[in-house]
Amino acid sequence: MSILLVIFRRLVHAFLLILAVLVLNFLLIHIAPGDPAEVIAGEMGGATEEMLAQIRTAYGLDQPVIVQLGTYLGKALQGDLGQSFFYNAPVLELVSGRIGATILLVMTALLFAIFVGTLLGVIASHKPKGIVSGLVTLVSVIGYSAPIFWTGMMLVILFAWSIPIFPISGMYDITKGDDLWTRALDILHHLVLPALTLGIVYLAQYARLSRASMLEILGSDYIRTARAKGASEISVYGRHALRNAILPVVTIAGLQFGSVVSGAVLVETVFSWPGLGTLAFDSILARDYPTVLGILFFSSLLVIVANLLTDLVYRLVDPRIRMEG
Amino acid sequence: MTVTSDQNLHISSQSPLKEVARAFRQSWAGMLGLVLLFLVCVFCLAGPFIYMVDPFEVIWAPLTPPGEVANVPLGTDYLGRDILAGLIHGGASTLFVGLVAGVLTMTIGILVGSIAGYYGGMVDEALMRLTEFFQVLPALLFAMVLVTLFTPSIYVVSIAIGIVSWPATARLTRAEFLRIRNLEYVNAARSIGARNNRIIWRVILPNALAPLIVSATLTVGIAILFEAGLSFLGLGDPNVFSWGMMIGAGREYILDGWWTISFPGLMIFLTVLGFSLIGDGLNDAFNPKLRER
Numbered sequence: 001m002s003i004l005l006v007i008f009r010r011l012v013h014a015f016l017l018i019l020a021v022l023v024l025n026f027l028l029i030h031i032a033p034g035d036p037a038e039v040i041a042g043e044m045g046g047a048t049e050e051m052l053a054q055i056r057t058a059y060g061l062d063q064p065v066i067v068q069l070g071t072y073l074g075k076a077l078q079g080d081l082g083q084s085f086f087y088n089a090p091v092l093e094l095v096s097g098r099i100g101a102t103i104l105l106v107m108t109a110l111l112f113a114i115f116v117g118t119l120l121g122v123i124a125s126h127k128p129k130g131i132v133s134g135l136v137t138l139v140s141v142i143g144y145s146a147p148i149f150w151t152g153m154m155l156v157i158l159f160a161w162s163i164p165i166f167p168i169s170g171m172y173d174i175t176k177g178d179d180l181w182t183r184a185l186d187i188l189h190h191l192v193l194p195a196l197t198l199g200i201v202y203l204a205q206y207a208r209l210s211r212a213s214m215l216e217i218l219g220s221d222y223i224r225t226a227r228a229k230g231a232s233e234i235s236v237y238g239r240h241a242l243r244n245a246i247l248p249v250v251t252i253a254g255l256q257f258g259s260v261v262s263g264a265v266l267v268e269t270v271f272s273w274p275g276l277g278t279l280a281f282d283s284i285l286a287r288d289y290p291t292v293l294g295i296l297f298f299s300s301l302l303v304i305v306a307n308l309l310t311d312l313v314y315r316l317v318d319p320r321i322r323m324e325g
Numbered sequence: 326m327t328v329t330s331d332q333n334l335h336i337s338s339q340s341p342l343k344e345v346a347r348a349f350r351q352s353w354a355g356m357l358g359l360v361l362l363f364l365v366c367v368f369c370l371a372g373p374f375i376y377m378v379d380p381f382e383v384i385w386a387p388l389t390p391p392g393e394v395a396n397v398p399l400g401t402d403y404l405g406r407d408i409l410a411g412l413i414h415g416g417a418s419t420l421f422v423g424l425v426a427g428v429l430t431m432t433i434g435i436l437v438g439s440i441a442g443y444y445g446g447m448v449d450e451a452l453m454r455l456t457e458f459f460q461v462l463p464a465l466l467f468a469m470v471l472v473t474l475f476t477p478s479i480y481v482v483s484i485a486i487g488i489v490s491w492p493a494t495a496r497l498t499r500a501e502f503l504r505i506r507n508l509e510y511v512n513a514a515r516s517i518g519a520r521n522n523r524i525i526w527r528v529i530l531p532n533a534l535a536p537l538i539v540s541a542t543l544t545v546g547i548a549i550l551f552e553a554g555l556s557f558l559g560l561g562d563p564n565v566f567s568w569g570m571m572i573g574a575g576r577e578y579i580l581d582g583w584w585t586i587s588f589p590g591l592m593i594f595l596t597v598l599g600f601s602l603i604g605d606g607l608n609d610a611f612n613p614k615l616r617e618r
Contacts, residue, residue, distance in 0.1 A: 020458050
C-alpha cells in the first residue's frame with residue numbers, strides 16, 4: 001500500500017470520528033430531560049415563548065428526528081454550532097477565540113513532559129538504583145495520586161508566599177507594553193506555573209516509561225555491538241539507545257492527548273487561564289448548553305487531529321510501521 | 326525400611342489465592358496502601374461518632390486558621406464551617422462515588438473487551454471502533470456535560486464517571502482474551518462442547534483476572550480523582566459534603582486560607598495513594614517473575 005493511500009485512509013477515518021462526535025452532541029441535546037429548545041436556550045428563565053419558537057424553527061425541532069439530525073450535521077459542518085444565549089455570540093466565535101490559549105498550554109506542558117521526562121528517564125537508567133531513579137518513582141507516585149487542581153493550588157501558595165517570581169493568574173498583564181516581544185515574554189511568564197502543573201503528572205510517567213525502555217534496550221545485542229566496536233558512552237546513549245527508547249514515550253503521549261486536555265480544564269480554572277477550560281466552567285455555571293457542547297466538539301477535534309498527526313509523523317519516522325493499514 | 330515420619334512424605338500444597346496473599350503481605354507498597362486506606366476508612370466511618378460537629382453548621386468566625394481556637398483544630402472555611410467536620414463527612418461520598426464508578430467502569434469495560442476479544446472479526450471491529458470513539462472525547466469534559474444535562478446527584482456523578490472511563494479496561498480485557506482464547510485448555514473446553522458463554526465467563530475470564538484486579542484498584546483511584554475534579558468545578562451533588570467541593574469552595578480564598586484547600590486535598594491524595602499502592606502490591610503478588618527482582 002502506498003503511503004498516500006494510508007494517509008487518505010487515516011483522513012477518512014478521522015472524518016468519520018468527527019461525524020460521530022457531532023451525532024453524539026445531537027443525541028445529548030435530545031436525551032437530556034426536558035424540551036430540546038429549552039435545553040438549547042439554557043435554563044436562564046429568560047427564554048420567552050417567541051424565543052423558543054424561534055429556536056424550534058431554526059433547529060427544525062418540529063421536523064422528524066432524522067431530518068433534525070441531517071439539519072444539525074449540515075449546519076455543523078459549515079461551522080454553525082449554534083448561538084450562545086449567555087454570551088450572545090456564535091459558539092464558533094467564542095470557541096475559536098479561546099482554543100489558542102488551550103493549545104498553547106497543552107502543547108507546552110506535553111513537550112516539557114516529553115523532553116524533561118525522557119532526559120530524567122535516561123539519567124535514571126544509567127544508575128537504576130540511584131537517587132534520580134528513586135526521585136522519579138517518588139514524583140510519579142505523587143503525580144499520579146494528587147488531584148491536579150490541588151497540585152496547582154499548592155504551587156500557587158508556594159509561589160505567592162515564599163518565592164513570588166511567577167504570576168499566579170491570567171495569561172497576560174494589560175499594564176505591560178504593547179509591542180509583540182514584550183507581550184510574548186509576558187505570556188511565557190504567565191505560562192510557567194500552569195504548564196508546570198499540567199506537565200508534572202506526565203513528566204513522571206514518561207520518565208518511568210523511558211527508564212524502563214532504556215533499561216531493556218541497554219541490555220540488547222546491538223548496544224553490546226556498539227560498545228564492542230568502541231562507541232563512546234554518549235554515542236551509545238544518545239545515538240543508539242535513545243532513538244528507540246523515545247518511541248514508546250511518543251506513542252503514549254499521543255494516546256494521552258485527551259487526558260491532557262481534560263487536565264487542562266482543571267488547570268485553567270485554577271490559574272484563570274483564558275482557554276476552553278475556563279469557558280467550559282463559566283458556560284456550565286450559566287447552563288449555556290450550545291457553548292458547552294461546542295467545547296466538547298472542539299476539544300474532541302483537537303484530540304482527533306493530534307492522534308492523526310502522531311500517527312502520520314510516526315509512519316514517517318519509523319519505516320517498520322509505515323505501510324501498515 | 327521404615328517410614329521415619331509423616332512429614333517427609335507430605336508435599337505442601339497451597340491454593341494460588343493463598344500464595345498471592347502471602348506475596349502481597351511481603352510487598353511493603355501493598356501493605357502501606359492497605360494501612361492508609363484502613364486509616365482513611367476509620368476516619369470517615371468512626372469520625373462522625375467521635376467528633377460530633379455538623380459540617381454545614383457555621384460554628385466560628387470565617388477563615389479561622391488551624392490551632393488558633395481549641396475547639397476548631399483545623400480552622401474554619403470562608404463561611405465559618407468546621408474544616409475537620411468537613412473532612413470527616415466529605416470522605417463517605419467520595420469513597421462511595423469512587424467505588425460505584427469503579428465497579429461500573431470495570432463492568433462495562435470487561436463486557437465490551439471480553440466480547441470483542443473472544444468473538445473477533447466484525448464484532449471486534451465494531452466494538453473497538455466504539456472504544457476508540459469514547460477515547461477521543463476528553464473524559465472530564467464529557468463527564469461535565471453529562472452531569473450538567475442531568476441533575477447532579479452522587480448517582481448521576483458515578484454513572485457519568487463510569488460512562489467516560491471504561492475504554493482502558495475494555496482494551497486491557499480484550500488483549501487478555503486475545504492472548505488466552507487459543508490456549509490449549511480453551512480448545513479443550515471447546516472440544517468437549519462448552520458453549521461460548523461458558524467459555525467466556527467460566528474458562529477465559531478467571532484466567533484473565535490478575536491484571537484486571539490490579540487495574541480495578543487503579544480505576545477506583547482514578548474515579549475518586551474524577552469525582553474530586555467534578556465537585557471542585559461545582560458539579561458534584563450540592564446536598565452532600567465532599568473533599569473536592571471543599572477545595573472548590575476555598576478556591577477564591579487560596580491566599581487567605583491555605584488550610585481550607587490543603588487538608589481536603591491531602592485526604593484525596595492519601596486515599597488515591599492507598600489504592601494505587603495496593604495496586605502496586607497486587608501487581609507484584611500476581612507476577613512471580615517480578616517478585617524476584
